[in-house]
Amino acid sequence: MTLLHGLTPRVQRLAITALSSLALLAGLGLSMGSDAGRLQAQETSAPSPCRLETRLELSDKLACPLGTVTLTLSIQAACPMEADGSRSEVVGVELQNPLAANLRGNSETLAGETETAGIHHLGPVPGAGLRWQLRLFALKSGVYPVGKDMRLRLLDARGRTADAAIAEPVTLVVNPCGDEGQDRLRQVFLPLVQRPRCQVSTEAADIVLAIDRSTSMGPEGVAMTLLQARSFIESVNLDRDRVALLAFDREPLLISGLTQDRAVLLSALHGVSPGHLTAIDRAIEAGIGILGPVGKGRRRVLALVSDGHQTGLGDETAVRAAALRARRAGIRILTLAVDGADVDPNWALLRDLTENPSRSIRLNGRDDVSSLSQAYRELAELSGCSD
Numbered sequence: 161m162t163l164l165h166g167l168t169p170r171v172q173r174l175a176i177t178a179l180s181s182l183a184l185l186a187g188l189g190l191s192m193g194s195d196a197g198r199l200q201a202q203e204t205s206a207p208s209p210c211r212l213e214t215r216l217e218l219s220d221k222l223a224c225p226l227g228t229v230t231l232t233l234s235i236q237a238a239c240p241m242e243a244d245g246s247r248s249e250v251v252g253v254e255l256q257n258p259l260a261a262n263l264r265g266n267s268e269t270l271a272g273e274t275e276t277a278g279i280h281h282l283g284p285v286p287g288a289g290l291r292w293q294l295r296l297f298a299l300k301s302g303v304y305p306v307g308k309d310m311r312l313r314l315l316d317a318r319g320r321t322a323d324a325a326i327a328e329p330v331t332l333v334v335n336p337c338g339d340e341g342q343d344r345l346r347q348v349f350l351p352l353v354q355r356p357r358c359q360v361s362t363e364a365a366d367i368v369l370a371i372d373r374s375t376s377m378g379p380e381g382v383a384m385t386l387l388q389a390r391s392f393i394e395s396v397n398l399d400r401d402r403v404a405l406l407a408f409d410r411e412p413l414l415i416s417g418l419t420q421d422r423a424v425l426l427s428a429l430h431g432v433s434p435g436h437l438t439a440i441d442r443a444i445e446a447g448i449g450i451l452g453p454v455g456k457g458r459r460r461v462l463a464l465v466s467d468g469h470q471t472g473l474g475d476e477t478a479v480r481a482a483a484l485r486a487r488r489a490g491i492r493i494l495t496l497a498v499d500g501a502d503v504d505p506n507w508a509l510l511r512d513l514t515e516n517p518s519r520s521i522r523l524n525g526r527d528d529v530s531s532l533s534q535a536y537r538e539l540a541e542l543s544g545c546s547d
Contacts, residue, residue, distance in 0.1 A: 208320035210239040210250050212285075216307045216326055218296075222333045222390050222426070225301055229332065231265070231294040233307075237285035239316065252315040255280040255292065262299040263306075263332075267292065285314075298334040303427040306330050333426040335387060361546035365401045365459040366418055368447040369393075372466035374409040374438035376503065382434045384532065385465060385498060391533040392463070393425045395540035404450050409435025412446035438471045440464070441482035444513075447491070448482075454490050461543045462486060463494045464513065468506030476509055483513040494542050495520045496535055 212235055219230040237250040256279055259265055267280065270292060274281045282290060298304060307329035314322050369392060373382045386407075396403055398420045405416040405428050413435075416428035447462040454460070470479055483493055493514045497505035511520040519542060523535050 206320060208239075208248070208314060208316040208318075208322040209242065210237060210248060210314055210316045210322060212237055212250070212253070212312055212314055212322075212324040214312070214324065214326055216310075216328065216330045218306065218330050218332060221331065221394075222335060222387075223298065225299060225334055226297055227334075228295050228297045231296045231306060231330075233290075233292045233294075233310075233326075235282075235285055235290040235292070235312075237289075237314065248316040248318055248320075250285040250314045251317050253282040253285060253290070254313040254315075255282055256311045257294070257307075258309045259296075260304050260306075262302065263296065263304055264299065265294040265296040267294045296332070298332065301334045301430055303423055304332045304334065306332050331423045331426075333390070333423070335430055359546045360544050361459060363457055363459050363546070365461050365543060366404075366451055367396065367401060367461040367463060367543050368404045368406055368450050369463045370406040370408060370412070370443045370447055370465065371432075372409075372438065372440075372443075372464075372498075373407045373432060373435045374469075374471065375434070375436050376438055376467055376469045376471055377434070377498075379434045381467075381499065382432075386429050386432055388532045388536055389429055389465075390426055391536035392540045393422060395537045396543065398422055401543075405429070406443060406446055406450070407432045407435075408439065408443035408446070410437040410439045410442070411435075412439075412443045414446070414450065418450065438466075438469060439474065440466060440468070440470050441474055441478040444479070444482035444486055444493075448486050448489060451491055459546075460489075460491045461494060462491050463496070463539055463543055464510070465496045465498060465539075466505075466510065467499060467503065468495075468497055468508075468510040469503060470509075479509065480512065487515060493519070494539060496539050497522045498532070499523070 214236075215234045217232045217234070219232075223229050233255075235253065239248045239250065241247050257265075258278075270282055270290070273283060280292070282292060296306070307326040310326045310329075312324040314324065316322075369389065371385055371389060373386070377385065389405075393403065402418040402420050403416075403425055404414065404418045405425060407413045407415055413432075415432060416425055419425065443464065444462065447464075451460040451462065470476055486493055495510040495514055497507040497510045497520065499505055505522065507520070507522045511517050511522075514520050521535050521538055521542075523532060
């Protein structure tokens, strides 16, 4: 007020009014500036509208301990048109990939990729997408979900972020391969059989896969037959059908009940050891019990993998009688005849059990052109036939 001293009262009143107006305007300006700052901060902290599309793949879903497989993560980025008519882009991706216990991995570094504190900084996502790869191995056997805990965060050109997760993790099954390691995956062959493709059934099926683990198969034969059974499990339509696994020698051993869970079935193949003697009739009777009475709208299939030699308990008459009971109960029998340890498969018996020769596959190790794995896939195809 010292500045107004000496002025007339009227001029003083005008000056005070003017100063008050200026103060009000200054206050409004500060308020507007503060609001604008808050809006700008909100815009920067808003999540990015950009999205990541991801896909995980394994070079092999089954391995031995310390056997290396390649995990590939494919990333595509998509940014929508925004309110101002512009479209942003993804300029960076952060990846966290914690591995399950007993899993180890080494990534193949992308151009411009860096890593800090376990976070991979992958750089921008080009129009063609990114492919990030990890060389993966397990220290011990087991079933390992891969990608379940994987997390990604994108950064767009406006400084906004958004989080993403893997929509479909993959499963790695590690079998105890023993001293021979990956050599256990050698091929076993069968003759090429040309048969017309069957009429595929529209009905769901309950399938029992019964695998011979008896003395006559030999330890190596049992191990190989169990290992390659994964091809059957991977080929069956488990969105529709259910599968149970049965191993048998003189007694049947149920290693997995009817399920549509592929990981459970693959895991159940672990640790089944060779047995003693062979009672194929008891395996068939067990299959009848697992499949139960006729169910409305569901086919029932017993797929039998064996060398066909009944040893030590009963004879072929008991086997044929059990198969007849199964067929009369409405169960379709399929057979895969494989070599024994020192004998050819008894294909005559296994073929007769089916009542239809087209439902039996013969496999041996001489003069062959196709693998045991392919035989299992063909067996899976037969399980889906309506005729």
